[in-house]
Amino acid sequence: MNVNPYVFYDGDCAEAFTFYSQCLGLPVEAMMRYGDTPGGSPVEASWDDKIMHACINIGESMLMASDAPPGNYHPPQGISVALQVDSVAEAESAYTKLSAGGEIHMPLEKTFWAERFGLFTDKFGIKWMVNCDPLDQGASS
Incomplete structure (x- = not known):
């Protein structure tokens, strides 16, 4: 088994993961946008360029994330x-x-x-x- 954090951002996931990649010297393994979803985006068109899923491998773990769909973002609490x-x-x-x-x-x-x-x-x-x-x-x- 593995436990991997999945973090939600308020529209700045791409910027965050580019920053983490530079800081840690690790490549972003995945950066999929809502607008690239087969069958059409599940969010409004203005969010098509936002991130549906991103991933950086850190050792044997993964840091995964996405931009929370509009109206669904809540600042993280009680976790690091x-x-x-x-x-x-x-x-x-x-x-x-x-x-x-x-x-x-x-x-x-x-x-x-x-x-x-x-x-x-x-x-x-x-x-x-x-x-x-x-x-x-x-x-x-």
Whole structure:
């Protein structure tokens, strides 16, 4: 089994996934628009260029998303995308890049459970946690 987050955006999914791709150095695996739906778009024509489904593979997991159809978007609450990295350098890079333009809730720092851990909401309103396990568990600085 796998658990993969599926995030909904308020019309800026393409911008968000392009940003994540650049920040993480990973390709966007899928970016399907509502207007490309076989049999016709399930949303009003003004949303044909919005994203019906997007995906980025991150390790063995996927971050998936779409633009919520008009009138169906609700800001996410009570959930974060948790990004687990293997090194302090990866943690610092991902945290710095992904949090740019967003709101910092906890600076990336050493904690009693992690070599680095930090919390932020990105500029698209998505909450993230970046975690790097202690060095004695195989992570390196």
